[in-house]
Amino acid sequence: MFVCPRCGNKEEKYIGYKNGEAYCRKCIIFSGEEARDVPHPPKKAPLSLAYKLSEEQSELSRKIVENFVKGVDTLVYAVCGSGKTEISYGVLAYAISHGLRAGFALPRRDVVIELYWRMMKAFPNNKIVAVYGDHHRRLEGDIVILTTHQLYRYPDYFDLLVMDEIDAFPFKGNDVLIALYKKSLRGHCVLMSATPSKAILKEFHKKNHEVLELMTRFHKKPIPVPKVSLSIPLFQTLKIIKKLREYKKEGKPCFVFAPTIVLCESLFEKVSLAVKNGSYVHSERPDKENVIDDFKKGKLDFLITTSVLERGVTIKNLQVLVFHADNKSIYDSSTLIQISGRVGRKMDSPNGEVVFFAQKQTEEMTDAIRKIEHYNTFL
Ligand SMILES: [Zn+2]
Incomplete structure (x- = not known):
């Protein structure tokens, strides 16, 4: 066979x-082309961070290094906004300074690109490469940041592989991607997730690897608990307009999540008649990078978006509204938690509002709210 x-x-x-x-x-x-077996002599990897890690983050960072040295895989179970990316810098620096091959894999290209820029700042003396979709001219570096789709270029390659958002589409439950990840790893991994599945938690406990938890955000403020507003779609639209006007007056930017491209565009059509200076993005809008960039620079007051912006975006003072939050095929509880985690990520603006607009409250919505309340009890 x-x-x-x-x-x-x-x-x-x-x-x-x-x-x-x-x-x-x-x-x-x-x-396609695979990475070459180029020598990796030990290099210095001085870190340059804009702020100090919290005591809790430093402790976790130290434990991850310890595990890696002992040959133990680590699963980091951390809430959104807890700064889990930063706690992997220590083990990455360790790998580089010992001549080991280090990679950081994520399911989505937009997050790979964002992380690439952050890593360039954090490791100013090292060679960081980003590998995704049509961007794979350079495959070797001190740290390779890549989409999980690109792992096939690295068979039996990484001594250290950090993987974030293992619970996210398209990695989650994808046998081929999971096989590619296992094949690319010759050393040990650090997996990270805000919503790890029971299966992976069980696997880690069974294999005697370590699960570390980071249940508070780095600024020690709770994750905003989503509010629920029930009404038919027409009234949801009117309520969204009212909210956007309020936020605009208060100078607060807002993401409005819509479950599909059609709903994203039709909601924008209606809302933009009443509230100016917004835009919309979804995977098929060709100039979406420019729109997102304008929003980040503060040129736009609101952005209606499909889940393309569900992860990896940090914007000061951001508020979040979810249209048709009862769309069960798009908004499962882990997606709703991720979306809520967009809010209050900045140290100087830890508070914000999340509202789920729906016709009826789904179990997924209830579960997301319950989990966020649970995370907040760790404060
Ligand atoms: Zn195959």
Whole structure:
């Protein structure tokens, strides 16, 4: 029987034959240039951080290094906004200074790009490369930041692989991506998640690897607990308009999440008649990077968005509204938690408002609220 050497697939329906040779159709799209085996001499990796890590962050950072040295994998279970990226810098610096190959993988390219710029600032003396979609001219560096889709370029490669947002689409539950991740790792990993599945927690406990928890945000303020506003979609639109006017007066920027591209555009059409100086983004808008950039620079007051902005965006004083929050196929509880976690991430503006607009309250909404309340009890 044919078993794919790359992704482990052995299902007949995904096996093709060419000139009598079997090949795997499940992972065939993952082919292209692979990283070279270039020498990695130990290098200094001085850190340059704009602020000091909290005591809790430093403690976790130290434990991760300790585990890595002992050959133990770590799962970091950390709430959004707790600064979990920063607590991986210590182990990355350790790897670089010992001549080891280090990678940082994430499911989505926009987050890879954002992290690339942050890492460039944090490790000013080291070579950081970003690898994603059509951006893969340079594959080797002191730290490789890449989408999980690009892991196929690194078979049996990383001595240290940090993976964030392991609970996120498209990585979550994707057998091929999970196989590529396992294949690229020859050393030890640090996995991070705000909403780890029961399965992964169980796997980690069973294997005697360590689960570390970071349940407070670095500024020690609670995550805003979402409010729920129930009404039919027409009234949801009117209430959103009212909220946006309030925020505009108070100078607070706002994200309005909509579940689909169609709803995103139609909501913008209506809202923009009543509130000026906003825009919308979704995966198919060609100039979305410019729009997001304008919003970050404060040129726009509000942005209506699909889940393209669900993760990895930090904006001062941000407020969040969710339209059709009862759309169960898009808004499961972990997505709602991520969305709520957009708010209050900055030290100087830790408070903010999150409102779920819906016709009826779903279990997912209730679960998200309950989990956020639970996180806040750790304060
Ligand atoms: Zn395969």
